[in-house]
Amino acid sequence: MSNFKLTMDKIVNLCKNRGFVYPGSEIYGGFANTWDFGPVGVELKNNIKKAWWKRFVQESQNTYGVDAAILMNPTVWEASGHIASFGDPKMDCKSCKQRFRADTLIENHSKGSISAEAMTNEQLETYIQEHHLTCPHCGSFNWTPIRKFNPMFVTSRGTLEADADKVYLRPETCQGEYVNFLNVQRTSRAKVPFAIAQIGKSFRNEITPGNFLFRTIEFEQMELQMFCQESQSMSIYEYYKEKALEFVEDLGLKSENLRFHDHDKLAHYAKAACDIQYNFPIGWQELNGIHHRGIWDLSRHQEYSGKNMSYVDPFTNEKFIPNVIEYSIGADRLTLALLCQAYDEETLENGETRVVMHFHPAIAPYKVAILPLQKNLSEKAQEFYSLLSKEFMCDYDETGSIGKRYRRQDEIGTPFCITIDFETLENNSVTIRDRDTMQQVRLNQEELVNYISKRIKFN
Ligand code: ATP
Secondary structure (H helix, E strand, O other): EEEOOOOHHHHHHHHHOOOOOOEOOHHHOOOOOEEEEHHHHHHHHHHHHHHHHHHHHHHHOOOOOOOOEEEEEOOOHHHHOOOOOOOEEEEEEOOOOEEEEEHHHHHHOOOOOOOOOOOHHHHHHHHHHHOOOOOOOOOOOOEEOOOEEEEOOEOOOOOOOOHHHHEEEEEOHEEEHOOOHHHHHHHHOOOOEEEEEEEEEEEOOOOOOOOOHHHOOOEEEEEEEEEEEEEHHHHHHHHHHHHHHHHHHOOOOHHHEEEEOOOOOOOOOEEEEEEEEHHHHHHEEEEEEEOOOOHHHHHHHHHOOOOOOOOOOOOOOOOOOEEEEEEEEEHHHHHHHHHHHHHHEEEEOOOOEEEOOOOOOOOOOOOEEEOOHHHHHHHHHHHHHHHOOOOOEEEEEOOOOOOHHHHHHHHHHHOEEEEHHHHHEEEEEEEEEEEOOOOOEEEHHHHHHHHHHHHOOOO
């Protein structure tokens, strides 16, 4: 029976104590909104990334993977519009530490009747004072002065920190697909509709608080850009909405914790946009986005690069710039959702509480733990470790009581624990315990690989 309130603190503590995720640069007092994945966490996240790649690239015949450079020609960020948004007027609420765009606050307050874009910082501040605009998050009237904010991290190439040498850490991976649209189309002889997919790091000078892995300044995106004809675009958009939902449900997120959220405010070039939200301990929040971006991205790259980004239909000879449907999900944010979903505190018959992570076995960090009942069974246990670690990620633990060792494995979500006992020495049979039911069966060595393989697959 489970009866507990899930909080982000519980997840953060478990992650820190069991080796999922540690605070970044911890021995130096940390570094805000950065986190390091530990030995258990890196397995979990890798399994999630592998599952995504398998579903969206390996099993999708018209999708091609790339791994583009993080540092790109700076003109890319002019084409994408990021450089134009440099210096957005931002201010912080000193009470709740949230940061907002001053012009957006004014436009929202005036219900769109005022265009604040062209206002100076002084005019913005005067309006906010005169109309007593309070913090939309906590309701206080406690603002810092307005400051310009840079959404991208900037570094420099060469020895001088001159403007001409500025390079940017990419704030989104998708530009790597757009700039390679012609290359991939040509080398793969791809026919529209086709998608280019990528998993890679993005960097954002985030302006709102992190909430653990939810919002970090460095994170991994798993995303694809589908290039298509305009006439196909809405049905492809709908297709990815469903496929994106199905994927996270298959990974273990419960449907009652998931919902679509259609955007009512669209970018001027966008035809449709939708998030899938997950019910995190901090409330319903975006898990991934599906966006119909029209021909905006390829047209902009055509304009800034001078290269013709058109596609010629081999059957009709029609020449056109394809529409883009984007599907993007953060690997770290999805990892957080799966950690929240998996967490359980069960009250056992003896009144004790068992913390258990009910990950789908396919994404569990370790598939098997090998536990010799006593230390003098180590040699035999090592034999099993050598055999099984060729097939699965295995943990090995011979320290402490068997009960405590089971609890530790429950807390990192290991679906199977194999106990080596004295009978193993006689006939090579072991007990194998199921994490969720805690039931044990006895199996022979040669049955193990098959038994485990069958149970760790997606259905
Ligand atoms: P948000 O509104 O939460 O800032 P966004 O709309 O800016 O997100 P996109 O640019 O569409 O996000 O990025 C796609 C996905 O990348 C998001 O749905 C999310 O899963 C992930 N993501 C975006 N920003 C971050 C971040 N700072 N930290 C972790 N993951 C992020």
